[in-house]
Amino acid sequence: MRDPITAKQFHDAEGIDDWRVVSGGASAVYKTPSFSAGAAFAVTIATIADELDHHPDVDLRARSVTIRTRTHSTNSLTEMDVALAQRIQLAARELDLVADASAVQTVFFAIDTGRFDEVQPFWKAALGYKERAANELHDPKRRGPLFWFNDKPHRAGRNRIHVDVSVPHDLAEARVQAVLDAGGRLLGDRYAPAWWSLIDADGNVCDIATWRGRGDD
Structure with a gap:
């Protein structure tokens, strides 16, 4: 699960439509209706990350949450980034959160x-x-x-x-x-x-x- 993958392989995976590969990893930005809603989503992300033992950077703002995957051992994308992105996207959909790909950079x-x-x-x-x-x-x-x-x-x-x-x-x-x-x-x-x-x-x-x-x- 820790073998490196290419950006194309990441984007070819199912269930990661909200995510984009930019220099340094894969990211998604979700709009949130309030700061507390974003904080609750961040807690959900933390739970998923702990379950997978693969922890992203999470930036919580008043009306958005930004997630960037991080791979410590290989300094590249791996299948664990795909698994993490899939789980987070599914959780976002369940919360009716909308991704904003234009905010990724x-x-x-x-x-x-x-x-x-x-x-x-x-x-x-x-x-x-x-x-x-x-x-x-x-x-x-x-x-x-x-x-x-x-x-x-x-x-x-x-x-x-x-x-x-x-x-x-x-x-x-x-x-x-x-x-x-x-x-x-x-x-x-x-x-x-x-x-x-x-x-x-x-x-x-x-x-x-x-x-x-x-x-x-």
């Missing part, structure tokens, strides 16, 4: 640097983050955005820091269009659907990314 800040050994420790100390990988920092409480470092020289005339937003694969093109409609320009799409690069009026770059086009298809 993961945010990264990406820094281009030719001086990785000097720059990475600065951000690690400034943010109070921990190393998740050699070139990646994360909030140990998993609240803030991830930071990753592209160890290559800065290109003249280009921004040094850009934002990566990982979104559901079936909503990515709509997100890209929304950015274009908001005044953005397409910088490049040769890597789509893995990511589209967009640029604002001041030359700042944001990549809209998905799991597709990365060998998981």
Whole structure:
């Protein structure tokens, strides 16, 4: 039950229509009629997680509950994530809770640097983050955005820091269009659907990314 699976294998499973794979795991966001209703749903999730011995991150807000699966041993999706998602979705349906796939996303800040050994420790100390990988920092409480470092020289005339937003694969093109409609320009799409690069009026770059086009298809 702990063998790694691909994003496509996750989405091919039955009973996970409410869920979307984004960078870092699988997520679902459910709208709730009240804070207390969300809290009760969180308790139900906790019971399911304890029964499966597979515990997600749960973010309780006034009108929503966000769940993100976490796999400690393999750092990838497994069949346990599918089982957890199926159970949680079934519980949500029994409570008449509606999923909002458009609210699912993961945010990264990406820094281009030719001086990785000097720059990475600065951000690690400034943010109070921990190393998740050699070139990646994360909030140990998993609240803030991830930071990753592209160890290559800065290109003249280009921004040094850009934002990566990982979104559901079936909503990515709509997100890209929304950015274009908001005044953005397409910088490049040769890597789509893995990511589209967009640029604002001041030359700042944001990549809209998905799991597709990365060998998981």
